[in-house]
Amino acid sequence: DILLTQSPGTLSLSPGERATLSCRASQSVGKFLAWSQQRPGQAPRLVIYDASKRATGIPTRFSGSGSGTDFTLTISGLEPEDFAVYYCHQRSSWPPLTFGGGTKIEMK
């Protein structure tokens, strides 16, 4: 199984600041890396897929980059609704689909 490692575990930031989240895969996943957001008490929703494509309805302040084993999710200018947990996940080699442990963005 492909292991996904996210860092940091928690980011403490203020609204308006830039968030940079990292996801590293134990082996290459090509471009098949996605990011999902889970707000408190809510279900996850897809934010970025295939490393850099924004899902439907996702604001342009969200961007993704990377390929192979190293990926980044950047949120430029945090809005209050962006404080949540973000999970990376891969569909390159399955079953199983695998998820990272998550990065929580909390308000400073």
Add this chain to the structure above:
Amino acid sequence: QVQLLESGGGVVQPGGSLRLSCAASGFTFSSFDMHWLRQTPDTRLEWVAFIHHDGSAEFYDPSVKGRFTISRDNSKDRLYLQMNSLRLDDTAVYFCAKDFGGQVRMVLPESWGRGTRVIVSP
């Protein structure tokens, strides 16, 4: 607007069974592949199972293969997860999710329901 509503969770003893259901609306259910996923008490997300839009193929995480069965009824816009031989480590919130792809198979959970809680306890 995609809506997915899971039901059927509860408390069950180890070795017991439960059947989860997911009612779908807001999209053409029969055109989309579907997933079951779960979130453990320590908030880890785990993929459980995947079924093709027409029910022609199913895929499972090795930890549930042989114990869980994913199925669907396209005439009722419903997805199911039959869970047998439940273990303590099956305790989680279970989500159904619509796949991103339609015409093109993506194997990518896109829209998730709110989940149903399953607790396996002696």
